[in-house]
Amino acid sequence: MLILGIETSCDETAAAVVRDGREVLSSAVATQIAEHRIYGGVVPEIASRRHAEAIVPVVREALEKSGKTLEELDGVAVTYAPGLIGALLVGVNFAKGLSLSAGLPLVPVHHLRGHIAANYLSHADLEPPFLCLVVSGGHSHIVAVESYTRLSILGRTRDDAAGEAFDKAARAMGIPYPGGVELDRIAETGDDSAYPLPRPRVAGAPLDFSFSGLKTAALNLLNGAKQRGEEIDVPDLCASYRKAVVEYLIDHFLRAARETGMKTLAVAGGVSANRLLRRRLTALCAEQGYRLCMPELSLCGDNAAMIAAQGYYELLNGRTAGMNLNALPQRSIEEG
């Protein structure tokens, strides 16, 4: 089955053609990051306008690269939640028009389910059940993937998401948006024991996360140093902060693995590109006998191949939408 995926939930306009949820025939991504950088974050209205400009050329590019025609497709999968509403609506409306004119089923896909499905593209033999650490710019979840379309949240963040925690600390250090990527690169040259940082706990919920305390501790270090006229060593702070976030994520994730007895683990979302997270998890999983799956780097960030992959499984499960499909800024991954 050939699925065309469309993704416009944040600052990437993307389209892709995927066969049977596993094989990427083409993937096109037009990023707006440079444009949002001057504002220090994504400006929703600018994002919507850029999606409106880019959607047709990006979909055309994905179709051309795949060597397939619209007639050969079996469905159009589109991210409909969660995300920036104006941005989502561009993709949803475009997908509706295409579905209507080409007579193809319209498949609504939850963005985070898509991130998880990036693993199906990178690991041909990965099948549920497995446990997934989903860490993006907007969400941090520990998810039990019971089947392709039945997922349950075991742990979640109470405040900031992991990517947000990276981006905010980076911003305070003067690193341009999206700071998480650059913070990770700079951290490679720093001493990760230079600045002690807390490992927050959420009372009574050992699998939940709270990143705001960690972020505040980093901000206090920066402000305190400034007031005293001292210099903060940016690579050292990046390394210390990255270590704190990554150890915290892994600690909870492996606790969930022990509690559930699941032996196959996966990571997903933009933060799954983090170098330290990948290195540490690889080492710990090898040591403790877990199978670890991670998306290849090109599939960690937002893309449409992952949406087409999940769309395939949603369609197999009978999930289609009518022409009244709406976009939703918030929606649980469990509801799909």
Ligand code: KG4
């Ligand atoms: O999944 P994603 O591309 O978009 C959302 O769905 O939110 O995630 C973007 C987030 C940003 O916060 C970005 O800073 C973070 O992922 N990110 C990273 C790295 N690459 C992307 N954070 C830490 N280390 C990285 N290498």
Ligand code: ZN
């Ligand atoms: Zn994402």
